[in-house]
Amino acid sequence: MSVEAAPNTDGQPLLFDTAAFASPQQGFERLCELIVDICDAAMLGEVENFRVVASTLHLGNALLLDGRSSALRYNRTPEHIARGLDHFQLVMYLGGGAEFIVGERTFLQRAGDVSLINMSKPHLTREIPGDDGVARVLSFMLPRPLLAPLFAAIENVPTITVARRETAFGALIGEHMLALKRYAAQLTQAERQAAAQSLAQLAAGGMDSHADNTAPLPSSSQEALRARIKRHIEDNLSTASLDVTNLCRRFALSRASLYRLFAPQSPASYIQQRRLHRAFAILVSPAFRPWRIIDVAVECQFSSDATFIRAFRREFGLTPGEARERSLRTSNAPPDDRPAEPRPDAEAARWVAELTGAIPQLSALRTIRQEK
Numbered sequence: 001m002s003v004e005a006a007p008n009t010d011g012q013p014l015l016f017d018t019a020a021f022a023s024p025q026q027g028f029e030r031l032c033e034l035i036v037d038i039c040d041a042a043m044l045g046e047v048e049n050f051r052v053v054a055s056t057l058h059l060g061n062a063l064l065l066d067g068r069s070s071a072l073r074y075n076r077t078p079e080h081i082a083r084g085l086d087h088f089q090l091v092m093y094l095g096g097g098a099e100f101i102v103g104e105r106t107f108l109q110r111a112g113d114v115s116l117i118n119m120s121k122p123h124l125t126r127e128i129p130g131d132d133g134v135a136r137v138l139s140f141m142l143p144r145p146l147l148a149p150l151f152a153a154i155e156n157v158p159t160i161t162v163a164r165r166e167t168a169f170g171a172l173i174g175e176h177m178l179a180l181k182r183y184a185a186q187l188t189q190a191e192r193q194a195a196a197q198s199l200a201q202l203a204a205g206g207m208d209s210h211a212d213n214t215a216p217l218p219s220s221s222q223e224a225l226r227a228r229i230k231r232h233i234e235d236n237l238s239t240a241s242l243d244v245t246n247l248c249r250r251f252a253l254s255r256a257s258l259y260r261l262f263a264p265q266s267p268a269s270y271i272q273q274r275r276l277h278r279a280f281a282i283l284v285s286p287a288f289r290p291w292r293i294i295d296v297a298v299e300c301q302f303s304s305d306a307t308f309i310r311a312f313r314r315e316f317g318l319t320p321g322e323a324r325e326r327s328l329r330t331s332n333a334p335p336d337d338r339p340a341e342p343r344p345d346a347e348a349a350r351w352v353a354e355l356t357g358a359i360p361q362l363s364a365l366r367t368i369r370q371e372k
Contacts, residue, residue, distance in 0.1 A: 013055035013066075013185065024050040037083045038119075039076040044127065051134070057184055060193030062200070063141040064184055068134050071096065071127040078122055082280055082316035082323065088142045088157075089117040090203050092177055095136035097128045102159045112165035114173050116207045120144070121159040138181055142200050145234075149227035150204035155265055161207045169206040176202060225251065226261045233271055237278050238299055244268055275300040276315045279308070283324045293320050 016034075018027025028050050032041050043050055054067030091098075092114045100107040100115070101124040109115050111130065117123070127135040148154045163170035180195055187195060229251055236242045244267050248258055258267055265273075279300045282288045288296070297308035297320075312320050 013057045016052065016054045016056075018050065018052045024048055027052065037080065037085055039074040039080055039125075042073045042075070044071040044073055045129075045133075049133075058192070059140075059180075059184060059196040060189065061143050062146065062196035064181065065137075065139045065141065066181060068095075068136045069127075070133070071129040071135050073127070074125040076119065076123055076125075078317050079326075081120060081122065082318070083284060085119070086144045086277070087119050088144065088147055088203075089119055089139050090142060090173075090177070090199070091115045091117060091137060091139040092174055093135060093137050095130035095132065095134065097130075098135070099126045099128065100124070100160045101126070107160045107162055109162055110165070112170075112174060114163045114165075114170055114177070116157075116161045116163075116203055118157050118159050123159050138177055140177065140180075140196070140199060142196070142203070145231075146197065146200045147204055148230060149223055150201055151223075153263075163207060173202055173206060222261060229258075229261065230270075233274060237271075237275050238301065240301055242271060242301070272311065273315065275302075276312055279312065279320065280316065280323060283320055296320065 016031070018024060018031070021027035021030060025047050028041075028043060028047065031052060035041060050070045052067060052069040054065060054069070056066075057064040091109070093109060093111045095111055097108065097110045097113070100109065100117070102121070107115070127137075129135050144154065151157055163173060165171060165174060176199060180199060184192060184195065229247060232247075232250070233242065244255060244258065247253070247267060248255055251258075253261075261267075262270055279296050282291065282296050282299065291299075293308070294305045297305045300308070302308035302311065309319055312318075312323075316323065318326075
């Protein structure tokens, strides 16, 4: 028996079932391999009882995940966040529930509650099985660019926000998620994209009121302007002229107005943060393996490799070399000693654009098939 990944070519759900493996232990190990870039997983029960049945459906640039599994513990660390997978997850447990641990705080999610998880921040999830011994979860993975224009300040969105099932909004968004699950497979790709956009708007509009956020909200025109500026930044991360002065000139803003739009973060620190995330994506990409550290530093507009290494360590807690080494260990691929190429080809550039912009094609969301 062999198990391999296959692309989704017909718009149907992608399936993962540990029953396709020779043993529960083998199924669990394969699951851990598939989600290694997202989090570390640990079993909360006996290995011989482990079981996961899950399906994934693409909704344009969002994803619908529906699964039943033995209770697990998921740990998303700064190291995982540094890998560049940047999204939000809208979660509802249909059976069982979960505890989310963020620093010294614990948030309880019961069956029927809906939570919005900011995956750019570390947290620990400990699932609680239902009466039948399994946790049933419905979740939607929403890319950050889809939500960014909808929040007053997306950088300040809490790690976990829970809408209780007893509240009107909790019941409304829960019913919306269930309806989308019920009909998603019957929708066209354009309709799925529209449905994902609608869900993102509903989540952002309601969850903001459930978070501990008392800061005044800017006007919708300011939100749209900030979204345009951030998109311009994403499109020009490798451009030397991308700085505060040129942003003010391009968008006809004073420095004070630009800084207010990005508060509490400064525009310059935001640009550097996005360049560092792009650098991380380049370092772990097989397409860029011939590049030296200095090549990545220059591409991402750092004045020297020493400056780049210091900034990278502050952001991610490891050096660029360590990030590349860990990605090589994960992929079991040997380093490529060919001379550095001056620029990536079109396919490599597309890969990095996907990883640092819209939600990436995660290895954890492939089809798993059994071949006898």
